[in-house]
Amino acid sequence: MSWQPDRLLHLSLAAQIKDWMIRQIQSGEWPAGTKLPPQRKLALSLGVNRSTLQEAVDELKADGLLSSRTGSATFVANDSWHLLVKQRLPNWQQYIEASIHKSNDQTIQLINEFEQDASVIRLGTGELSPSLLPVNEIQASLGSLPLDGKTLGYSSPQGSETLRQAICDYVKKRGITTTPENICVVSGGLQALQLIALGLLQPGSLVLQHEYSYLNSVRPFQSFGMNLHGLSADQYTAEHIRKVRGRRQAILYTIPTLHNPTGECMTWEDKNALYQLCAAERLPVIEDDVYFELSFEPAAPAMKSLDRSGQVIYIGSVSKTLSPGLRIGWVIASAPVIQRISDIKMQMDYGSSALSQLVVEHWLRTGLYENHVRRLRAELQSRAELMEILLKQYFESKASWESPQGGFYIWLRFHEPVITKELFMRLLKKKVLIHPGYIYGAQDAHHLRLSFAYGSEKELRKGMEMLYREI
Structure with missing residues (x-):
């Protein structure tokens, strides 16, 4: 063995020995199960006191890379290579938890995820239906820019x-x-x-x-x-x-x-x-x-x-x-x-x-x-009227609401606190996505934000019926 720690480096002798032992394991020189030389002999070949060597060995045992068996012999642990691979990877979860931006509430994360699924009926989405966007007109106008x-x-x-x-x-x-x-x-x-x-x-x-x-x-x-x-x-x-x-x-x-x-x-x-x-x-x-x-x-x-x-x-x-x-x-x-x-x-x-x-x-x-906004308002008003018809059909005795004055939404208030995470998950499993009140006001269990701007008439009818069956 020719390697010895450098006494002129700023790293301690024990730290240098620890790094050297890790390199031996990583390179395959010391595969899993390898028995290390007796500490007295190893300390002598490294040119250090036995206590210095013991410090490095103890740290590697604590890291799970080395283990001791009966008779005080020291071995390379069986899963040492996997532990080293894990140690080399950044602890991204630690980075994430310490970052400035905090994670969204789980319900909001699920909403964002399932809004990308075309098979889901979106009853609360704050977005216009693709059918209401002036796709052809925008495409035509590009030619004149x-x-x-x-x-x-x-x-x-x-x-x-x-x-x-x-x-x-x-x-x-x-x-x-x-x-x-x-x-x-x-x-x-x-x-x-x-x-x-x-x-x-x-x-x-x-x-x-x-x-x-x-x-x-x-x-x-x-x-x-x-x-x-x-x-x-x-x-x-x-x-x-x-x-x-x-x-x-x-x-x-x-x-x-x-x-x-x-x-x-x-x-x-x-x-x-x-x-x-x-x-x-x-x-x-x-x-x-x-x-x-x-x-x-x-x-x-x-x-x-x-x-x-x-x-x-x-x-x-x-x-x-x-x-x-x-x-x-x-x-x-x-x-x-x-x-x-x-x-x-x-x-x-x-x-x-x-x-x-x-x-x-x-x-x-x-x-x-x-001109587009004028047509859009008329379409939204027609959709709002449909939503009110469905609300009266299914929820007139269970909830209250104000007739929409425009926009996308009806703020539906149930008489009983039925808007829970459990309800959200049950509907999601049935491919119906709602926006529960608790994402807009902490602990709210009475409200839903209903949108009439995104779903088709068929989707709104089906979605409202399924909401009624689950409440």
């Missing part, structure tokens, strides 16, 4: 200036007057929330919201250390907000028009009152307005239309109307906010798809978008 090398390259992190100007013109019907400098194009409303969380809020901040909220089913704030706090209808008061806020940084998240998941719509008076409350309390507001175009009756102007001080951060999107796959939305806010989230967006993805932005600009400027 002025494509060039720049179009196929990276976009500005803030977004195409011509699209931002088109958005300025479009949001005037919401009562919003803005400029391209006050707009950032984002990859959908969810990215807008992530950018706000990353760029504007500190860990420990408080995000106030409706007691039942879409935010509870995604993690744009929670994963970055912010705390969510749900407000019931009677808690939107200065006194309650001051009490729960304390000295913490806080922001209010609201979907005033066609709220997700409840479908509620604030009146103009309600929006004005909420804005004045937040202004008095110096509480910034995120107004998520991605559903307003789907209101069956003209929607009240946006809360952002009241804003003269930059207090409201406004989010719009075409994901709920034109195409979720285009991944185009926008944020309208004060210049410092836009500059900040544009910088964060550049660090994340170098800007939204330039091609998608060109498509959306074309649809906004030519009137294609408004």
Whole structure:
């Protein structure tokens, strides 16, 4: 044996001996079952004290690579090679558990998984049916777009200036007057929330919201250390907000028009009152307005239309109307906010798809978008009427609901607490996917978010019948 530990290295002699023994096992020089030389002889050949050798041997025994038998002889353990292979692999579960983003609730993970299964009836999906998307019209419009090398390259992190100007013109019907400098194009409303969380809020901040909220089913704030706090209808008061806020940084998240998941719509008076409350309390507001175009009756102007001080951060999107796959939305806010989230967006993805932005600009400027939305509203209203017929047929004595004012959803409340994980799993086994209330409000066992926007008439009829049989 010619190898000996190097006394000039920073590693201890015992650590060097341990590494050398591991190499002997890995290389096959010491296969499983090999009997090591007596410790006195081995220590002498390595040029170390027996106690130094014993330290290395004891560590390898603790790792399961060496074992002792009767008479104090030491052997290479039978499963030593497999243990070494395992030790060489990164402990990915440890990495995962220590990461910033926490895992979704298991129900949400299952929803995300089974929404990809075409054989599943989706009774709660927050997405338009493929049959409602203007596939042929979008394909036809691609031929008239002025494509060039720049179009196929990276976009500005803030977004195409011509699209931002088109958005300025479009949001005037919401009562919003803005400029391209006050707009950032984002990859959908969810990215807008992530950018706000990353760029504007500190860990420990408080995000106030409706007691039942879409935010509870995604993690744009929670994963970055912010705390969510749900407000019931009677808690939107200065006194309650001051009490729960304390000295913490806080922001209010609201979907005033066609709220997700409840479908509620604030009146103009309600929006004005909420804005004045937040202004008095110096509480910034995120107004998520991605559903307003789907209101069956003209929607009240946006809360952002009241804003003269930059207090409201406004989010719009075409994901709920034109195409979720285009991944185009926008944020309208004060210049410092836009500059900040544009910088964060550049660090994340170098800007939204330039091609998608060109498509959306074309649809906004030519009137294609408004014509499509008009037809879409009519189709959704017809589907909503069908869903109400089915609800009256199956659940009139068991549950209550409000007739939808637009959008995708009916927030169904059962008189008894029947919406459980067990029910979710039973239906899933029968290929029916529901969105239970407990993913929007902790411990809720009374509600379902029903969607009439995705399933076909046949699927809605079959799905509602199976829901009735399982409850």
